[in-house]
Amino acid sequence: MSNHVIARLAAANPVPAPVRAHRRRSRYVLVAAATLLLVPAAFAADRLLGIANEGTSVPTSSVLPGQSQLDEALRDMHVGETMQELGTVNGVRIYAARNAEGQICLAIDHVAETYEKGVLCDLNDPGFPDGAKVLTFPGQLQGIAADGVATVELVGAQGAVLDSTPVTDNLFASSTRIGMGVASSVVALDASGNVVATQKLPGA
Amino acid sequence: MQRFERIYEQHREAVRAYVRRRAPQSWVEDVVEDVFVVCLRRIEDVPREPLPWLYAVARKTLANERRRHARVAPAGRGVAYEPEPVGDAGLAAAFASLSDDDREVLRLVAWEGLSPREAAAVLGCSGVAARVRYHRAKTRLRAALDGAASFRRPEPKGVTE
Numbered sequence: 626m627s628n629h630v631i632a633r634l635a636a637a638n639p640v641p642a643p644v645r646a647h648r649r650r651s652r653y654v655l656v657a658a659a660t661l662l663l664v665p666a667a668f669a670a671d672r673l674l675g676i677a678n679e680g681t682s683v684p685t686s687s688v689l690p691g692q693s694q695l696d697e698a699l700r701d702m703h704v705g706e707t708m709q710e711l712g713t714v715n716g717v718r719i720y721a722a723r724n725a726e727g728q729i730c731l732a733i734d735h736v737a738e739t740y741e742k743g744v745l746c747d748l749n750d751p752g753f754p755d756g757a758k759v760l761t762f763p764g765q766l767q768g769i770a771a772d773g774v775a776t777v778e779l780v781g782a783q784g785a786v787l788d789s790t791p792v793t794d795n796l797f798a799s800s801t802r803i804g805m806g807v808a809s810s811v812v813a814l815d816a817s818g819n820v821v822a823t824q825k826l827p828g829a
Numbered sequence: 830m831q832r833f834e835r836i837y838e839q840h841r842e843a844v845r846a847y848v849r850r851r852a853p854q855s856w857v858e859d860v861v862e863d864v865f866v867v868c869l870r871r872i873e874d875v876p877r878e879p880l881p882w883l884y885a886v887a888r889k890t891l892a893n894e895r896r897r898h899a900r901v902a903p904a905g906r907g908v909a910y911e912p913e914p915v916g917d918a919g920l921a922a923a924f925a926s927l928s929d930d931d932r933e934v935l936r937l938v939a940w941e942g943l944s945p946r947e948a949a950a951v952l953g954c955s956g957v958a959a960r961v962r963y964h965r966a967k968t969r970l971r972a973a974l975d976g977a978a979s980f981r982r983p984e985p986k987g988v989t990e
Binding site for chain 1: 913
């Protein structure tokens with residue numbers, strides 16, 4: 626209960642921490658009508674993705690048809706012939722796979738639109754789900770969360786919650802676009818509202 | 830020398846933030862510089878995890894700086910300025926009502942992100958003592974917040990330690 630006090634005090638930090646929070650290793654590539662994001666991952670070799678939602682296997686070539694740059698990016702990131710289709714939430718279809726290096730890669734497709742598609746690989750070691758608890762695009766909450774995460778939030782440098790969205794079957798997709806470089810961290814909360822992880826976003 | 834450079838590169842921003850959370854902006858660069866001068870002179874004493882040690886040096890340096898300013902400040906002029914929690918008037922009022930010791934251990938955990946054990950290295954006490962101080966300070970802050978009913982707002986999210 627009194628940990629709420631500490632969370633409240635942390636949110637009121639007059640000089641937010643510059644280095645203590647773990648910074649996720651990342652790389653971005655922007656392509657026309659799509660976002661390619663390489664974010665830092667750890668991995669449990671005994672599990673396909675390391676989360677309860679393992680999805681169903683589909684050919685990688687069918688994930689983002691017509692998106693040659695993203696197809697090429699998936700190849701560059703050594704994603705194999707299949708990905709797991711995890712489901713659709715808030716109009717966003719989400720796929721995941723482990724690449725040849727064992728890193729988790731995501732692909733998202735806004736099913737009702739011809740843009741806003743993207744791919745992402747977690748390059749951290751350890752990474753998702755043992756290190757990072759959330760893999761998301763930094764400008765908008767869209768991605769996957771580890772088991773036990775019920776809500777994810779984008780938080781600004783001053784501690785203000787910029788966006789919050791629920792997690793269903795390890796998936797989340799907010800319709801609110803915050804924009805790149807605005808949020809400084811992503812926070813994962815359990816069903817009781819306790820913070821289970823705070824991850825610095827690339828460039829924060 | 831390589832080790833000092835590594836420590837400086839990795840931790841100077843954290844030390845600067847630590848000082849900025851406790852002192853006016855005009856003090857920050859001088860205090861940070863003093864901290865790393867001490868670090869360089871005592872590089873053999875710096876532990877493997879240097880940050881709590883650097884904070885401890887910064888804490889002592891700040892105390893010296895406050896004493897120096899207190900001596901030169903005109904009578905009646907306050908010199909014990911320290912930044913307060915921002916954006917939360919109820920919390921700021923409750924926090925200000927705590928003792929210096931309570932505020933410091935809470936800052937170390939909530940703002941520097943240290944565990945109570947790491948905070949012990951800064952405070953110069955045992956891990957058990959730091960944990961007790963932390964929990965008591967937390968309880969007192971909670972009580973102070975509960976007392977400020979007019980500032981109550983929906984409970985924020987908690988954190989795990």
